[in-house]
Amino acid sequence: MTTMAQVICGLARRWCFGALGSPLQVPCLQALPLHLGRTATRASQRDLENAVHQVKLWKKDPGNEVKLKLYALYKQATEGPCNLPKPGMMDLVNKAKWDAWSALGSLPKETARENYVDLVSSLSAASEPPSPAKPAADGEQAGGDLVVTSENHITTITFNRPAKKNAITTQMYQDIMLALQAASKDDSVLTVLTGNGEYYCSGNDLTNFTDIPPEGPEEKARTNAILLREFVDCFIDFPKPLVAVVNGPAVGISVTLLGLFDLVYASDRATFHTPFGPLGLSPEGCSSYTFPKMMGPSKAAEMLIFGRKLTAQEACAQGLVTEVFPDSTFQKEVWTRLRAYTKLPPNAVRTSREVMRSKGRERLHAVNAEECGALQQRWLSEECTSAVVRFLSRRGKL
Numbered sequence: 001m002t003t004m005a006q007v008i009c010g011l012a013r014r015w016c017f018g019a020l021g022s023p024l025q026v027p028c029l030q031a032l033p034l035h036l037g038r039t040a041t042r043a044s045q046r047d048l049e050n051a052v053h054q055v056k057l058w059k060k061d062p063g064n065e066v067k068l069k070l071y072a073l074y075k076q077a078t079e080g081p082c083n084l085p086k087p088g089m090m091d092l093v094n095k096a097k098w099d100a101w102s103a104l105g106s107l108p109k110e111t112a113r114e115n116y117v118d119l120v121s122s123l124s125a126a127s128e129p130p131s132p133a134k135p136a137a138d139g140e141q142a143g144g145d146l147v148v149t150s151e152n153h154i155t156t157i158t159f160n161r162p163a164k165k166n167a168i169t170t171q172m173y174q175d176i177m178l179a180l181q182a183a184s185k186d187d188s189v190l191t192v193l194t195g196n197g198e199y200y201c202s203g204n205d206l207t208n209f210t211d212i213p214p215e216g217p218e219e220k221a222r223t224n225a226i227l228l229r230e231f232v233d234c235f236i237d238f239p240k241p242l243v244a245v246v247n248g249p250a251v252g253i254s255v256t257l258l259g260l261f262d263l264v265y266a267s268d269r270a271t272f273h274t275p276f277g278p279l280g281l282s283p284e285g286c287s288s289y290t291f292p293k294m295m296g297p298s299k300a301a302e303m304l305i306f307g308r309k310l311t312a313q314e315a316c317a318q319g320l321v322t323e324v325f326p327d328s329t330f331q332k333e334v335w336t337r338l339r340a341y342t343k344l345p346p347n348a349v350r351t352s353r354e355v356m357r358s359k360g361r362e363r364l365h366a367v368n369a370e371e372c373g374a375l376q377q378r379w380l381s382e383e384c385t386s387a388v389v390r391f392l393s394r395r396g397k398l
């Protein structure tokens with residue numbers, strides 16, 4: 001049985017761009033600009049580790065050719081010449097990796113290390129520095145994959161990766177937590193989550209699973225479980241009313257979290273999909289508790305276990321959505337209503353919110369912990385890894 005670890009661990013563990021891209025684009029390795037003649041300073045193990053870290057910070061995908069070269073150099077630097085059996089003709093990805101590594105022949109480990117460091121250094125110099133996330137304060141604060149604005153006592157956190165259907169990256173989880181922390185202290189009355197473009201959000205970015213650390217997939221599952229637990233805890237503990245302005249389809253964690261929101265306004269274009277069964281996953285975002293409570297166990301099971309996708313109207317009938325609006329007037333109607341709500345006495349709003357949430361908070365934390373524990377196991381399962389590999393390879397990401 002092939003696990004995702006076997007498929008992608010060696011392939012992508014050292015960079016965060018999600019593997020090699022289409023195997024049909026396998027490069028000519030000789031064309032890479034290497035600084036083979038460097039002798040003035042020898043690269044140390046620490047230099048190598050720094051370079052690996054640097055690669056993780058790159059925002060721009062360097063392309064298949066470079067990623068293959070980095071893979072090969074890293075393997076040569078850490079394990080020496082390739083002595084693995086040649087993969088079969090149909091195993092395109094592993095064959096490309098094997099070819100790249102074997103092409104380095106008997107290049108000494110130290111030289112491979114040096115070439116890796118030089119290659120990263122020349123590419124880093126040519127690329128933009130990463131833009132750190134900024135929490136919300138007054139006015140627009142952060143660009144990039146997450147946009148945070150504060151206006152008229154409403155702080156709005158917008159998923160801003162329309163080309164990827166607003167899938168949530170690891171960095172975005174961190175940025176959302178920062179934005180929520182800032183929003184809990186700013187002068188806003190309401191905090192809104194919404195999406196830019198056609199989608200509200202397509203859930204967890206499935207390429208997150210390809211960024212396997214040197215310690216292996218178990219470590220990745222462990223850190224993911226911690227991240228998820230902290231992320232969901234931020235929603236459980238958030239002290240002000242949370243509003244979802246669901247502008248289009250919502251998938252995965254962007255749906256499950258809705259059970260922790262106070263208001264969910266949806267365009268009639270929106271759909272609500274938790275494909276955990278097909279993905280070999282189990283529910284998160286406290287939905288194993290909030291969904292059965294809100295819609296009854298059988299409707300919740302249909303969504304969370306069997307992956308039934310709901311229309312906005314169906315989600316409204318189940319209590320997941322507060323109100324559905326025609327897409328043509330959605331933004332105007334929703335924002336008008338929200339602006340009116342901000343005129344309510346803020347302390348009364350906050351107190352009501354607190355008495356409504358406080359009773360269930362302990363329970364929600366316990367549910368969150370249990371769900372994250374179950375997912376930590378699921379992420380390492382053959383069922384999950386095959387499903388993720390299927391998604392990524394269909395889209396040419398492996």
Ligand SMILES: CCCC/C=C/CC(=O)SCCNC(=O)CCNC(=O)[C@H](O)C(C)(C)COP(=O)(O)OP(=O)(O)OC[C@H]1O[C@@H](n2cnc3c(N)ncnc32)[C@H](O)[C@@H]1OP(=O)(O)O
Binds near residue numbers: 275395
């Ligand atoms: C650490 C915390 C972990 C928390 C765990 C949470 C669990 C979940 O959220 S599970 C749900 C995960 N999400 C999915 O399974 C959705 C996957 N995406 C899709 O099924 C489809 O992309 C779509 C139905 C959302 C849209 O399909 P459509 O045919 O219209 O567009 P595509 O060509 O597929 O997508 C465009 C573009 O966007 C990329 N993309 C979309 N969703 C994701 C995603 N979730 N992760 C990574 N990438 C995604 C897709 O690959 C395309 O990219 P390219 O243009 O580069 O090919």
